[in-house]
Amino acid sequence: MTTETLIWLIPLPPALAFFLIVLFTNKNKALSHTVGVGAAVLSWLASMVVFFRALSVEHLGEHPFVSSVNWLPTGDTWFRIGVAIDPLGAAVLFFVSITIFMIFLYSVGYHNFGQPAGDHDRKGLPPHGATVTDEHGHQHVVPSVEPMYSRFFAFLGLFAFGMYTLVVSDNLLTLFVGWEIMGLCSYLLIGFWYGKPSARAAAIKAFMTTRIGDVFMLLGIGLLYSLTGTLNFREIFGNEELMHTLATPGTTLFGLSLAGLIALLLFIGTVGKSAQWPLHVWLPDAMEGPTPVSAMIHAATMVSAGVYAVIRMFPLLSLDHNTMTVVAFIGTFTAIFAATIAVAQNDIKRVLAYSTISQLGFMIAALGIGAYVAAAFHLVTHAFFKALLFLGSGSVIHGMEHGVLHTGNHSVDPQDMFNMGGLRKKMPITFWTFLIGGFALSGFPLLTAGFWSKDEILADAWANGHLAVFITLATAAFLTAFYTMRQITLTFLGEPRTKEAEHAQETPWTMTVPLMVLSVFAIGYGWVGIPEDFPLLGGLLPSWFHEFVGGTLAEHPEVIPFNPVPLTVSLVVALGGLLLGWLYYRNVNSAKEDFFQIPLLKNKYHFDEAYQVVFIGPVIWLSEVFTKWADQGVIDGILHFFGPATGGIGAFIRNKIDLPIINEFIGDGLAAVTQETGRTLRPIQTGRIQQYMMLSLVILAVVGALLYFMLGAGL
């Protein structure tokens, strides 16, 4: 099979799985997950084949795999859609296919496949556990299987279809198709337990917030399409004359060039999708979805799509200096802003959610300062270690839920880190893998992938003189290490703080295997991007990532020369943050003792409340009060004028004209006159033939005489 055909086929298995499960296999749990996982495996295999074939092509950036077909007729021409895999696409496909495969596998264990159905479980609510009796007659409460198990795999399939479509697209329109399909899936998965009012609200919030970005993005796509006549990446970026025209400064609003305006509109889409400030509010609430699988989708893979889109549009983005500044500012600000909130969160998933927002900010900031390869590198490494962390947190929660079912005390929140502690002994695999993920996130030197990618961003910022960006990101990196160690310490170290934590249990293999696989990448993936001139380690392994992904651009980005300053800074912030986090939190045993429970941070700077007042309130007023007043008051009021007015005119005509004049005067009057005449003439109607004959003769004589004289006169 040719590589191009194979690329076309990559997104199909999950889409087919979706339809198969929805239409046919939804009653059978085992069959449904077999279909789902099977589809994920097929897509993963195809992606690997494509990836390795891509590796063997020289100058893939100039000669990518492409294939396209006519899709929409537009006057004399056609809008074509197709697939393309260039180095960036191949690199993204690699991590996407692995993480998706792992999510599918993990979901089997997470949703308690093989466990009995719950005692009181209901569709639309999380499973509450089932009572079983063992051979000794003891009753135990064990986790129960998810009542909507099949549906989950259907949604996952659709999600995977969206993600693959986005990655293999050669144009912005089908990229947008995948983008929105994932938006739908995110809505469906956050609202998976739709019986919970909080989940229902979170689902809508996520969809609407990202949709704000999406409509701007749609405008950007429309604008780009009408200016260039195409949405194909290569056709746009490869056309130098066109790019030059687009880059003419100061032709549109705010002194932006056309390229700058389009890039800004597209970037707003990313701000929504990748949860950047000020559209970040949906992501933490998205944790209402089934822990942690949807969380991982929302935080580790789908949000990557937003960053991927801006990396894809980088050649356009980089044409306007002003837009780049906006991007750099948003990214940097988000990185530090979200990191400060993460420090004060107690829910294990919410810490990771804010950490994700912050890390995405790193990538956006990197793009804003022109560090193309560094942004792509951090995108990939982050996807691996954040996926690992989310799945790890899910494993922790799963273990804690086991403890909660054991003690039967449902008032204990299995997600609150202050209810945990000492889990390293109960859940060793989860602990070690989580530790690897956490260290990667913190940028633990040399060993972890996160170190290499984050270091590259800092080095870029330093080398290009973006001092403000450098300092802010370094501070954010310090906070990252700090809150990560806080999380690890509170969760795994020390002694159990509750009975539930004492009875926590390691999770089944379907959940731990994905953790182990991902931890391999959370370490190993960093080694493909070690700079050539790095002291001691540089050059031992080729700096493959930079060579390969850099080749996507027409102008190969330069390698930043080694500089000890950013290296020292990243060593200090990573190790310092980790150390301080451990030193402080090993002695903290409850939320009350925690110095960082600052109300402003805990309340996320009150953005939710502010948006409620500034945006949602007026919208509801416009919808419920204003339109009702306009439609039923003003417009219908005018219409209702006509009805009674017509009636009034009718009444006037009847009462003032018809009745008195026509009826009484003309109608009745005529009748009265006729009647009176008749009455007067009655005496001559005697009924006697002789009199009639006489009368006839008289009339005949008179008429005859008249005629004679008149005609005679005429003659």
Next chain:
Amino acid sequence: MNFIYEHLLLVILFFPTLAALVMLFLPAGENKLLRWFAFGASLVPFILSVWLWTQFDPNVAGYQFEAQYPWYEALHSSLHLGVDGLSLTMVMLTTLLTPIALLASFSINDRVKAYMMLFLFLETGMLGVFMAVDLLIFFVFWEVGLVPMYFLINQWGSPKGEREVRSIFGKFTMSARNYASLKFMIYTMGGSLGLLLAVQMLGVLFGNYDLQYITANWSGYTKDLMGISVSTVKTVAFWAFVIAFAVKVPLWPFHTWLPDAHTEAPTAGSMILAGVLLKLGAYGFLRLVLPLYPAEAKYFAGALAFLATAAIVFGAFASFGQTDFKRLVAYSSVNHMGFVVLGIAAAASAVGTQDATIALNGAVLQMFNHGLSAAGMFFLVGVIYERTHTRNLDDFGGLFPLVPVYGGILIFTRMASLGLPGLNGFISEFLVVRGSLPLLPVYTAVSMLGLLMTGAYILKGIKQVLHGPLNEHWAHGEHKLTEINTREILVMAPLMILILVIGLWPAWILDVINKAMMMLF
């Protein structure tokens, strides 16, 4: 067979009427027979239209399958029929939705015979408008369609509900369906008064009503008329046309009949009303306004776009503000049809350019797509109303576990209406936005607000009906909500299949539309 082929349009047009007349002689009490007869009869025009579609050559300019029959010789008006790519698409939509609506009406038990007959008459009325190549015939069919719909709303509309009519003369109340049907009838007729006058003027001026002849001569007509300058006459006549069609589409602020009529109409009535009748207005714009008044349309394109944008934005806001499920869906039609007119307005401002063609492609496809999704949505509202006898969104809640299949279908259809990529609505809305953006950038940008609010009202519907804590009232006992049945799924199936197919592979229909637009404008 040869006869049918030669008179294909005539057969499609009058077959429903013929069937209705035959129904007159069927026994009145035999509801099952009457239903199946009407449904079967409505399949014939559909099958013939599919045949028509296959025989139609999109590469040929002008009307095809033309046929002319004597009608009103004294006025030189004839029953002149013909289809091009634009009307063919609409004919297809009509003959597809009628059997679906009749199948949806199988739950009607009251005066089935009269009901089914009215529906078949209605189909002839709608088809006539789309096939007419004669202005007078166009107008006749335009008005003919009103009558059956009036009775459908007035007699079979929702029996409950009172409407208080307030005006400066005081207030009084009347039954809601009476109010709605009256408003629908009078408003549309009042709107078309000017159209009638303008049509008569053209007929007098040219001595016949042939659309092709008038189109060829009227736009270049420069002599003064009745002592009034030709530009004034044209401007007045232009607005007379526009108002007639704007009421029907409906454009803001002529839209307030729609939520009332849609809400009170029986389920199938709403399906046809939203699915086809609204398209008559948009079709009028494309068939008459743009070809007859290109200069005026270009001059007033901004005004049209303003009204269209207002419809998009206010329609979406109003929809979000509703508590009645059916009213919510009704207002969404205002929002979606606004995109059709936005595309038309954009095209009017720059006829012949590629942007204009793209905008027109989007507008026509949006007409077809809205027909599918709006019909589907009204049906789904009807399904739940039949079971619960309430449309108040606050009375539902958490129904998903009770009716998972219905829920899945509802989400699917709502997503089509939202314009989710991969489903049909996205293609048409994208094309309209793409075509309008360079021509009318400000209006297009403002209409994005409507697109955003579309998301809000769609999710509100799903949230209030399916999600959230279960309203126990519907879970047990006599009120227990039953799942959507096979007949109802069969109603939805063709709509859903088309929604998906057009979303994934729109070229089969868009190619016909595109070629027609290229040749027409």
